[in-house]
Amino acid sequence: MTTGIPLFLIDGHNLLFRACFGTPAEIYSRDAERRDITTQFMFFALLRKAVTAELDSWPEILVVFDGEHGSAERQASDAGYKANRDTSDPARRPLEALADVKTGLDLLGIAWIEIDDVEADDVIATLAAATCAERDVLILSMDQDFYQLLADSDSDGTRQSVRILNTAQRPGSRLIGPADVLARYGVHPAQFADLRALSGDTSDNIPGVRGIGPKTAATLLAGGLALEDLPASGRLIGAKGAAIQAAWPQILTWRAMIRMRRDVPLPRTPTGIATTPLPIPGDVIAQLGLWAATPPAPTTSMAS
Numbered sequence: 001m002t003t004g005i006p007l008f009l010i011d012g013h014n015l016l017f018r019a020c021f022g023t024p025a026e027i028y029s030r031d032a033e034r035r036d037i038t039t040q041f042m043f044f045a046l047l048r049k050a051v052t053a054e055l056d057s058w059p060e061i062l063v064v065f066d067g068e069h070g071s072a073e074r075q076a077s078d079a080g081y082k083a084n085r086d087t088s089d090p091a092r093r094p095l096e097a098l099a100d101v102k103t104g105l106d107l108l109g110i111a112w113i114e115i116d117d118v119e120a121d122d123v124i125a126t127l128a129a130a131t132c133a134e135r136d137v138l139i140l141s142m143d144q145d146f147y148q149l150l151a152d153s154d155s156d157g158t159r160q161s162v163r164i165l166n167t168a169q170r171p172g173s174r175l176i177g178p179a180d181v182l183a184r185y186g187v188h189p190a191q192f193a194d195l196r197a198l199s200g201d202t203s204d205n206i207p208g209v210r211g212i213g214p215k216t217a218a219t220l221l222a223g224g225l226a227l228e229d230l231p232a233s234g235r236l237i238g239a240k241g242a243a244i245q246a247a248w249p250q251i252l253t254w255r256a257m258i259r260m261r262r263d264v265p266l267p268r269t270p271t272g273i274a275t276t277p278l279p280i281p282g283d284v285i286a287q288l289g290l291w292a293a294t295p296p297a298p299t300t301s302m303a304s
Contacts, residue, residue: 005060006060006136009061011124012063014143016095019046030292036099039096042281043071043097044101050140050278053100060273061110061275064112066072066119066120067117069117088199107287108284111268115264116273122260127266128261128262132159132161134162138162140166142166144192145258147258148193150164150178162178163175186219189216191226194227198216199212201258209251212243213242217262230244231248
């Protein structure tokens with residue numbers, strides 16, 4: 001189905017954590033219990049503002065959440081994957097709002113996907129790959145791993161664009177495309193996982209090669225060189241070249257972990273229909289019964 005309506009893919013947990021920890025003032029219920037509803041309120045506030053402030057019209061919105069065991073496959077390859085994440089109760093506080101957020105999405109008619117053993121990144125990558133032949137795709141996230149998905153539209157119309165919207169950036173720098181990645185990192189989006197495999201990714205606890213930073217990695221990959229062609233390129237010289245050669249099997253493992261899957265079986269597919277404009281967040285909170293001590297209705301999962 002060819003449609004002019006963009007697909008707006010939301011990195012659900014990324015937005016959830018930003019809603020909880022990126023807000024200067026907390027928001028409480030209006031009853032005597034004074035429950036903290038900051039995360040629920042700000043999730044819908046940030047989602048609504050991302051569209052109204054950054055886009056010309058309403059797209060089709062699809063929210064993707066991490067599965068509870070989504071990291072298991074990558075952790076089987078390397079036990080250190082995301083091992084640096086804080087798992088204390090305060091750090092996991094945003095998850096307390098997840099059920100309310102899902103219920104709110106259902107009330108608003110916004111589709112969401114959560115697959116138990118798959119990370120949201122892989123679901124989003126699969127949706128983007130399946131959709132960009134016919135429609136522009138926009139991804140709302142602060143996660144730079146999505147840079148590997150970026151693409152410009154083809155002049156013959158066989159592929160539409162894939163862009164990232166990071167509303168945490170300053171105005172004028174929020175919409176990110178392939179040229180932005182090339183200008184900042186010196187590599188094309190298709191090489192971004194190669195660069196991170198060499199230089200590391202602290203957010204996912206991927207160390208990279210000791211002594212190899214992003215600039216050195218970009219120099220080694222200059223001219224669009226693929227990682228697998230690096231050993232025969234003549235560029236691995238000196239101590240840094242020796243370090244890369246010594247770590248080569250691990251580098252390939254790291255890249256496989258950084259690369260996003262684009263073949264995830266999906267429980268639902270986009271409809272091509274624009275999402276109905278969202279009400280103000282206070283109205284969503286009212287529908288959820290969170291202003292007063294009224295428990296929200298149970299959510300119906302759309303996950304598989």
